[in-house]
Amino acid sequence: MTGNDDGESWLPASVEAAWGLRERPAKGPRPALSIDRIVTAAVELAAREGLGAVSMGRVAKELGASTMSLYRYVAAKDELYLLMQEAAVGTPPPPPPPGTGWREALLAWAGAQRDTVRRNPWMLRLPIAGPPLTPNTVAWWERGLAALDGTALDEGQRISVIMLISGFIRQEASIAADLGDAVAASGLDPEEAMRRYARTVERLVDPVRHPLVTRLLESGVLFEADDPDHEFTFGMARILDGVDTLIRARTP
Template sequence: MAKKDQESPGGLPEGVAIAWGLRERPGRGPARGLDVRRIVTAAIAVADAEGLGAVSMSRVATQIGVSTMALYRYVSGKDDLLTLMEDEAVGLPVPGPDPAEGWRAGMEHWARSYADVMARHRWMVRIPISTPPLSPHSVMWMEQALGYLRHTGLDGEEKLGVLITLNGYVRSHSSLVADIAEAGWDSEAEPEKAELRYWQLLSELTRTGDFPAIRELLGSGEVQDTNDETGTAEFDFGLAVILDGVAALVARRQNRS
């Protein structure tokens, strides 16, 4: 928890204020070359290699080779460190298609780019969402998405709803992928074998009993196709369904005007 003399302007969470550069930089301490960026980079390296549960102020200090107390000159605690890690990991939004190409191309690019970030840093889905987007990179991603929706005819609440829905879909899908990986179902070497094993187990469990819809699904043979080694087919389908729904809403709003 931040000390009272470190409270941020306007009641911003301390980590957010640091990310925006609104907190005064501490003077030079005993650890030469130490700064917020170096601390955050080290913390991300730990999380990428060992998972979010391994991240602590003491573990990050060990990673850098300084005392734990040295970190507190720059970051007031783990909660603020997580805020800074997430902002650094998400980074700047990836440049997308020109808005003139249409909102759908832009929002599809936005969702896929965000999913790519989550795939690179699976631990991000383990950070609880405590506030709406406030850190600088998150706000930039928000700006990019809203920019693509500017001329759709949707009102402000509807644009925000589209953004929240897509954000939630990407996070939910990324969380599921992370859960499967951590549970040991997904081997980096042969993920398709883990999926095939799942369908085999489900088939055995539902061979008898009141599961006619599941047996029909399995009988089609379509869900057991393991040619999609990248695992993107399910994501693509869900994204298309959401964007189709948004397209229908946009069409209604434009016809109304």
């Protein structure tokens, strides 16, 4: 770890390099390893086999290097996770055109964030170690806050909105990924898996004890073809409705 002069903040050396705070040597022979190569190998491994497959030893093997050589660039696996997330999220999309309303801008930001997670489902298994710390993740934070700039919300309310939406995106994506994995493991297509689930529940529920579940099953809604984006669209609409109510209450 390194620190500033007053000792109140710190960054791992590899994250300092990501921010451009640490110079990389420009002269001399090119090293066999680099932070970029290590992170790329780790991301590719996570994409193929899941985050659980990522370890310093396994990444070293992928690169044909010794495990100890990796520690010259990345101090620990948690630090590697941070750099993997930074590489996977990339830079946020361009800002919306001038005059775009806060609701449309925030929905576009949330949708782009969700797309990033869906492209890299292993990110859902990353432990949450704190607020954004790397250049790309801070840039995403900035873009989300920019959507609320000019509203009547104070700074604390704005960051609470951003955290609420980020949490919803993570939860919705996690449920979708887990259900997808379960269906894939069953060997059934999604519609057949849902039919089997419904038939099982029908045998278990008692119309007297579970009248609402019974009514749900009888409605046939579980068998209807569903828009894969429905839960995200529905949930975001309800969240933004609540934010709109808050903004109106705060507006003179």
